[in-house]
Amino acid sequence: MAKAKSAFVCTECGAEYRKWQGQCSSCQEWNTLSEVRLASARPGSGTAGSGRAGYAGDHSRQIVDLGQVDLSEVPRLTSTFAEFDRVLGGGLVPGSAVLLGGNPGAGKSTLLLQTACKLAQQRRIVYVTGEESLSQVAMRAHRLQLPTQGLKMLAETSVETILAVAERENPEILVIDSIQTMHLEDIASAPGGVAQVRESAAALTRFAKQTNTVLLLVGHVTKDGTLAGPKVLEHMIDASLLLEGGADSRFRTLRGQKNRFGAVNELGVFAMLEQGLKEVKNPSAIFLSRQEEQAPGSLVMVVWEGTRPILVEVQALVDESALGNPRRVAVGVDQNRLAMLLAVLNRHGGLFTGDQDVFLNVVGGVKVLETSADLAVLLAVVSSLQNRALPRELVVFGEVGLSGEIRPVPSGQERITEAAKHGFQRAIVPRANAPKQPPKGMEVIAVDKLSDALDAL
Template structure:
C-alpha cells in the first residue's frame, strides 16, 4: 500500500511545509502550522497521459473573451435591503457567501430570517450542525417567522448533505456552520484546517455545478478575523462580517470580499425581540446628540460603499500624570492619530506632547478612510481649548503631513447629506466645495490646517 502523505499548513496564510516548524516563514506567525493528510497518488505511477504527456479532456474548446455572453445574471433578493446592498444587489445563483461574526452577533438569526421569508416562494435547504431542529424551531417561533416551506436538516457529514441536496434540488443552501462539517475521507477532527478546506471545496463545487446559492456561517478568531485557513476565503465569492458589541443593539454588516459588488459597503441592523431589523437611515441613529454641546464633540461625514453616513467623533485631552502620555483611539487608527497630533503641533502651533489624548467614534463605527482627519483634529482642538463647537457644524477632509487639506471622494454627496439632516455650516477641502452651496447652508472651503483653525 502507498504510504499516506501529509503536509503542514499555516492556518493564517495557507503556506505549506514538508516538516513542522515553530514559526511560519511566510507570515512570521508562531505555532500556526497544522498537519494535513494529502490524498495518496493513484497506484501505477500517475495518470494516463494524453497528447504531449498530459492527462485530461483534450476535446474541450477555448473561447475568445470578446465572445463571452455579457447578459446580466438575475439576482435573488434576500428580503433585506441592507443585506442586498452589501451583497451588491442580491444573491447571485451559483455563488458562495461566507458570513462571519462573533458569538451572539446574529449570524444564525439573520440567515434564519432570510431563509424563512424566502422559503415562501423558493426552495431552500437549511442545514444546522450546531443546533438541533427543535432549537431552531423554537427560535423561529420566538421571532414570529413563517416556518412552513423551509426544509431543515440536522447533519454534519458533507457526503450526506450533498446527497440530500441532490435529491431536494434547493435554490439556496444554508450551512450553519462550516467549522462543524466533516468529510469521511479526511483523517482529522471537524474544524481543522483540512476539514474546513475540503468541506468548503466540496460544497462550493456543488453550488457552481447546480447553480445553487451557498450561504456558509463561519466562526471568527479572538482578533476578529475569520477562522480557518486563508484558502477558504479564496474559494468563496463573498466574505461578509457581522460586527456588534454585546452592549450595543446595533449590528453592522461589512463586506470584506465580493466578486459581484463593492467591498466597502456597509449595512446596519438593529437587534430587537423580533430579530434583526434593518436601519434604512443610519445617520439618524449615530446622531443622537445631547441638547447642550460639549467640548471635543464634532460631526463628520464618512463614505461607506455607495452612501454617506454622518457620525459623531469625540475627543478628550487632559494633562498626563505619566512620563509617556497615552494615545487611545476607538474606531480610528491609533497610529494615524499620533501622526495627526504631530501635524497639529508643527502646522497648527498647538502642543499636545504632555497631554493624554482619547478619541472615540460614537456608535461603534469603525472609520477606515482618511476623510475623518480634519474632524479628528478639530475635535482635539476643541477639547484642548475647552470650547464647544457649534452644533450645526459638520467637517470632513484629509490632512497631509505638510498641513494641507486634501480633497476626498464624493464631496458633493457628503455636503448634500449633511444639509438634509439640518446642518448649517460645513468646513470642507477647497476642491470639494460646490459652486453653489445647498440652500440655507454655509460652506467654508479651506486649503491648510491653519485656515480651518481660523474658520473656527
Template sequence: MAKAKSAFVCTECGSEFRKWQGQCTSCQEWNTLSEIRLSPARPGAGAATSERSGYAGALSREVVDLGGVDLSDVPRLSSTFDEFDRVLGGGLVPGSAVLLGGHPGAGKSTLLLQVACKLAQQRTVIYVTGEESLSQVAMRAHRLQLATQGLKMLAETSVEIILAVAERERPDVLIIDSIQTTHLEDIASAPGGVAQVRESAAALTRFAKQSHTVLLLVGHVTKDGALAGPKVLEHMIDASLLLEGDADSRFRTLRGQKNRFGAVNELGVFAMLEHGLKEVKNPSAIFLSRGEELSPGSLVMVVWEGTRPLLVEVQALLDDSPLGNPRRVAVGLDQNRLAMLLAVLHRHGGLFTGDQDVFLNVVGGVKVLETSADLAVLLAVVSSLQNRPLPKELVVFGEVGLSGEIRPVPSGQERIVEAAKHGFTRAIVPRGNAPRQSPPGLEVVAVDKLADALEAL
C-alpha cells in the same frame, strides 16, 4: 498500503510547506502551521463524480468570447433585506459562495434564519444546522414570529450526507451553520481543523458552482476578530461578510470585506429588536442622535462607506496624564494614525498634547477605515483641549497631510449634499472638494492648511 502524504498550511496566509517549521516564511508569523492529510487523486475520479452527480456539461470546456456571454441567465436573487442586498452588491448570485462571520451573539444565525424563512415562501431553501438541534432552531423561529412553512431543515455535520441531500432536493439556497462543525469522512482530523474546514468548504463550493446554488456559510471569528480557519478559505469563496456589534448595543453593522460581485467595504446597518434584526434605512439619522446640550470634543464628520455617504459623530476627550507616557486610545479609528495627527497638530497647529491622555470614540460602533476623518478628529481634539464646544450645525471632512495641508477626498460633492439633507448649515471641507455652488442653506468653508481650519472655527 501507500503512505498518506501530508502538508503543512499556515492558518494566517494559507501558504503550504512540505515540512513543519516554527515560522511561516511568507507572513513571518510564528506557530501557525497545521498539518493536513493529502489523499492521492484517483485517475478519472473527477469525471466519474461529475457523471454520477449529473453535473456533466455544467462547466463549459469550450473557448468562448467574453462579449458573447449571456448575463440574462444569471439573475440576482433578493435576500428580502435591502441592507443585505446592498452589501452583496445587489442581491444573491446563483452559484456563489458567501461567508458570513461574526462574534458569538452578533446575530449571524438570526439574520440567516430570517432570510431563509422569507425566501422559503418562494424558493427551495435548505438550512443545515450543525451547532443546534432542530427544536432549538424552531424555538428561535417561533420567538422571532417567522413563517416557518416551506423551510427545509437538516441537522447534520457530514459533508457527504449534506451533498447527497442537496443533490436530491436541488435547493436554490443552501445555508451551512456553521462551516467549523462540518467534516469529511476521508479527512483524519477533528471538525474545525485546518484540513476539515478547507476541504469541506471546497466540496460545498464545488457543488454550488456546478448546480447554480446560492451557498451561505457561517464562520466563527478568533479573539482578534478575524475569520477562524485557514486564510485560503477566503480565497475559495466569492464574498466575505462580517457582522459586527457589541453585545450591549442594539445596532449591528454588516461590512463586506471581499466581494466579487459588488463594492468592497459596503456597509449595512441593522437594529437588534425583540423580533430579530431589522434593517435601518437611514443610518445617518441613527448615528446623529445627539443631546441638546453642547459638549466640547464632539463633532460630526462625513465618511464614505461603499457606495453611500454616512454622517457619524466623533468624540474626543483630553485629560492631564499622570503617566510619563500618555495614553492614546482610539475606538473605531486607527490608533497609529491618531499619533501621527497629534504630531501634525503640534508642528503645524501650535498645540501641544504631549502631556495629555487622548481618547477618541466613533459613536454607534462604526469603524472608520478612510482618511477623510483626519480633519474632524483634529478639530474635535482642539475643542476638547480648549474646553470649547463646537456648533451642532457644523460638519467636517478632509485628509490631513504631514506638512499640514488639507487634501481632497473622493466623492466630496455627494458628502456635502448629504450634510445639507440633514440640516447642517456650515461645512469645513478641503478646497479641492469645494463646490461651485453650495447647496441652499449650507455655508461651505474651503481650507488649504490646518491653520486655515483652526482659524475657521
C-alpha cells in the same frame, strides 16, 4: 498499500510546508504548523452534482473569445432585507458562495434564519445546522415569530451526506451553519482543522457553481476579529461579509470585506430587537442622536461607506496626563493614525498635546476605515483641548497630509448634499471638494491648510 502523504499547514495563513518548522515563513507566526494528511484522488471520483448542468455550461472547457462572452445581467434573488442586499451588491447571485462571519452572539444565525424562513415561502431552501439541534432552531424561529412552513432543515455535519441530500432536493439556496463543524470522511483530521475547513468549503463551493445554487456559509472569527480557518477559504468564496457589534450594543453593522458582485466596504446597519434583526433605513439618524447641549470635543463628520455617505459623530477627550508617557486611545479609528495626526497638529497647528492624554471615540460602534475623518478628528481634539464647544450645525470632512495640507476626498459633493438633508448649515471641506453652487441654506468653507481650518473655527 500506498503510503499516506502528509503536509504541514499554517493555521493562521494556510501556507503549506513539506516538513515541520517552528515559525511560518509567510506570516511569521510561531508554532502554528499542524500536520495534515493528504487524501489521494481516486480515479473516476467526482463531486456530487457533477452530472448536472454546469455553472458555466460546456463553454468552461472551451476557449472563448472575450468579445463573445454573454454580458447579460445575472438575475439576483432578494434576501428580503434591503440592507443585506445592499452589502451583497443588489442581492444573492445564483451559483455564488457567501461567507458570513462575526463574533459569538453577533446575530449570524439569526440573520440567516430570518432570511431563510421568509424566502422559503417562494423558493426551495435547505438549512443545514451543525451546531444546534433542530428543536433549538425551531424554538428560535418560534421566538422570532417567523413563518416555519416550507423551510427544509437538516442537522448534519458530514459533507458527503449534505451533498447527497442537496442533490436530491435541488435547492435554490443552501445554508451551512457553520463551516467549522463540517467534515469530509477522506480527511483524517478533526472538524475545524485547516484541511477539513478548506476541503469542505471547496466541495460545497464546487457544488454551488455546478448547480447554480446560492451557498451561504457561517464562519467563526478569532479573538482579534479575523476569519478563523485557512486564508485560502477567503479566496474560494465570492463574498466575505462580517457582522460586527458587541452583546452590549443594540446595533449591528454588516460590512462587505470581499465581493465579486458589488462594492467592497459596503455597510449595512441592523438593530437587534426581540423579534430579531431589523434593518435601519437611515443609519445617519441613529448615529446623530446627540444631546441638546453641545459639549466640547464633539463633532459630526461625513464618511463614505461603499456607495453612500453616512454622518457619524466623533468625540475627543483631552486631559492632562499624570503619567510620563501620555495615553493615546482610539475606538473606531486607527490608533497609529491618531498619533500621526497629533504630530501634524503640533507642527503645523501650533498646539502641543505631548503632555496630554487623548481619547477618541466614534459614536455608534462604527469603524472608520477611510482618511476623510482626519480633519474632523483634529478639530474635535482642538475643541476638547481648548474646552470650547463647536457649533452644532457644523459638519467636517477632509484628509490631512503630513505637511499640514488638506487633501480632497472622493464624492465630496454627495457628502455635502447628505449633510444638508440632515439640517447642517456649515461645512468645512477641502477646497477641491467645494461645490460651485452649495446646497440651499448650506455655507461651505473651503480650506487648503490645517491653519486655515483652525482660523475658520
